[in-house]
Amino acid sequence: MILVLGGTSDSLAICDELNKDVNKSYILSVTTEYGKDLASIYSKNIILGKLTKDDMVAFIKENNIETIIDATHPYAVEVSKNAIECSKITNIDYIRYERKSLIEDITYKNIFVVDDIDEACEIANEKGNTIFIGTGSKNLNQYIEKVPNKKLIARVLPTSEVLISCEKLGLNGDNIIAMKGPFSQCLNEETYKQYKIDLVITKESGVAGGFLEKVLACEKLNIPVVIIRREKINYPSVIHDIKQITLVL
Known part of the structure; x- marks a missing residue:
């Protein structure tokens, strides 16, 4: 199972790519009702609410998450930092989709x-x-x-x-x-x-x-x-092309 951390249009495009592969089951995490409404077009498996580090660790274990795809906003740095740490604690893969700097x-x-x-x-x-x-x-x-x-x-x-x-x-x-x-x-x-x-x-x-x-x-x-400018984070794994997402999983 994949956990997609959403909140951007990029995360919805990633869900669209995952939907094309029947072997890619995922749960999409969003933090607002508005985000959930937008996401409902792409996914039926959505969780709503902010996940603390402890929440995320528990969720990963309870749902047998094997990979985190971090597609949160470029400025939601605390969420990304928590996700990286949670991936290390639970020994699962972490992939960051990062918009190219312009x-x-x-x-x-x-x-x-x-x-x-x-x-x-x-x-x-x-x-x-x-x-x-x-x-x-x-x-x-x-x-x-x-x-x-x-x-x-x-x-x-x-x-x-x-x-x-x-x-x-x-x-x-x-x-x-x-x-x-x-x-x-x-x-x-x-x-x-x-x-x-x-x-x-x-x-x-x-x-x-x-x-x-x-x-x-x-x-x-x-x-x-x-x-x-964005805060620089040392991501364990980064992609800049949404089309690549299924290739790195």
Whole structure:
């Protein structure tokens, strides 16, 4: 049995590949109801909820898991670290699907590549007034705290849970764009123009996350971009092509 750690469109594409092979039985783990709804099209064997390290070890043993496929978000580093450790504890295989980094492919010069949100906020305070937060809803509280006296525009998933969390942070309809991506370069350009954005903060999310489309839109409008790079993890085994997944199992 395979345990697929999901939460991205990549994980659904991996499930699609596994579905083509009748010998590849798997369980898909997701953390949100929204993720479960999306995943239900691809898999009938889904577990919902966050797995702690102890939870994961117990689950592996109870379900005779032989391989973990880690297709979590590139920035969900704690989950990946736990999964690696759990694979060692239980002596099973671990495979990481990692989106290819696109930073080296960018030719636009008006970019600032940083290691964390603190550095991103320092640049935002210095260079921005109306700042587009393209990193999702998870860490919005940090931007609100560390970038005061600026107008923040956050693009987030259009779910009630996310919108309520935004409102609790003091954001309202003037600060929230509730849409599901990925987004085209054209749509990003129109969004930046509509909201008079003068600085964009994004993560190095890869092709599936619409990363280049955000940067290209900024280049077209000459808007500076702050890119939060991924934390480097020493994965035991990594693939960058979803089509390879059944070949390495």
